[in-house]
Amino acid sequence: MSAAVRMPAVAGQFYPGKPDVLKREVENYTRNQGPKIAAVGCLVPHAGYIYSGHVAGAVFGRLALPRRVIMMCPNHTGRGEPLALMSSGEWLTPLGKASIDEELAQVLKRRCPLLAEDSMAHLREHGLEVQLPFLQQLRPDFSFVPITIGTSRYEWLAELGTAIAETLAATPEKVLIVASSDMNHYESDEITRIKDRRALNCILGLDPRGLFEAISEQHITMCGFGPAIAMLTAAKSAGATRAELISYATSGDVSGDRQMVVGYAGVAVS
Numbered sequence: 302m303s304a305a306v307r308m309p310a311v312a313g314q315f316y317p318g319k320p321d322v323l324k325r326e327v328e329n330y331t332r333n334q335g336p337k338i339a340a341v342g343c344l345v346p347h348a349g350y351i352y353s354g355h356v357a358g359a360v361f362g363r364l365a366l367p368r369r370v371i372m373m374c375p376n377h378t379g380r381g382e383p384l385a386l387m388s389s390g391e392w393l394t395p396l397g398k399a400s401i402d403e404e405l406a407q408v409l410k411r412r413c414p415l416l417a418e419d420s421m422a423h424l425r426e427h428g429l430e431v432q433l434p435f436l437q438q439l440r441p442d443f444s445f446v447p448i449t450i451g452t453s454r455y456e457w458l459a460e461l462g463t464a465i466a467e468t469l470a471a472t473p474e475k476v477l478i479v480a481s482s483d484m485n486h487y488e489s490d491e492i493t494r495i496k497d498r499r500a501l502n503c504i505l506g507l508d509p510r511g512l513f514e515a516i517s518e519q520h521i522t523m524c525g526f527g528p529a530i531a532m533l534t535a536a537k538s539a540g541a542t543r544a545e546l547i548s549y550a551t552s553g554d555v556s557g558d559r560q561m562v563v564g565y566a567g568v569a570v571s
Contacts, residue, residue, distance in 0.1 A: 305390035305420065311427040312395050315349045316434060320395045326350060327438040330358025337365040338545070338569045341469075342478035342536040344504065344529055346565035347374060347428040352552045353483070353565040359548035360567035361435040367475040368443055369402055370436065371409070371465055373528035374428025374481035376451030381422025383452035384415050384461060392447070394430065396437040402444035408471060409446060413464030415457055422449045428481040428525065450527035455513050458527050462509070462534025469539050480532035482525020484564030490553045496521045497549070497564040504568055505544045509533040536570045544570045 309318075317323040330350075345360050346353035376385070388406035391398040410416050423429070429447050436443045452458070469476050484500065485493040500521050503512035509530040516526045523529070548567040553559040 307392040310425045315431050323395050330354050331362030334362030338363050339365045340569045340571045341539050341541045342532040342570040344480045344568040346483050347431050347481045356548040356565045356567045366440040367477050369476045370445040372429050372445050372479040373448045375525045376449040378425050381419040382417035385419035385422030385449045386416045387447050394433050399433050400444045406446045409468045412467050458530040459534050462531040465535035466538030478532045480528035484523050486522040486563050487561050490559040490562045493562050493564045541570045
């Protein structure tokens, strides 16, 4: 039986549907980003490329990308299990197929019983799909483990992060942890930048519990705080000691509308 192929859900909407155009955009976003960082994890946005592609590209263009990647995003659609994983198959984008890392997925499933096998949670979700063209362009031989997160329970997020760290420790090859998230949503540019700075202070301080508390107490509508908490937990356990803000922007920088914006941050954790 052939492996399942997950078809693109947002090609031609969030990013170009034509391979040559997509390839050119990714090249423009990722070129000349500076010295490479051997990161354990990263935070990248997932809006349409016109708004946040330059932020995501700045991050991916700085990373010394390993062959194996664990990718987490929020569950925007509400479908499926709270912690949903696909452990086999391929994902299709206009640049071709990206293979799921079956071996890495199985190890992670054994270490985190909270993870459920669930392709429905991924079917229409854009948070991971928009990252794939960057990896396909910069590291064509990569394989990945896709996870959607639809829970805000800190204990579950921390347990997932710990399991990821244990998986990394048991894996001879280097593995990158990608957390996909946009920052504060639909407030003024001024307020969004203030709220995002509060969240970023916790991220740059490698403080997952502090991020969780700031999100709640400051009413910061960071959609992927769950992936960020799991990534930070895993990265710290794996020995990360610093985080660097690679790029920050809001949608107002592109649209000119400063009254209602979304924030985008790119962070490397090493």
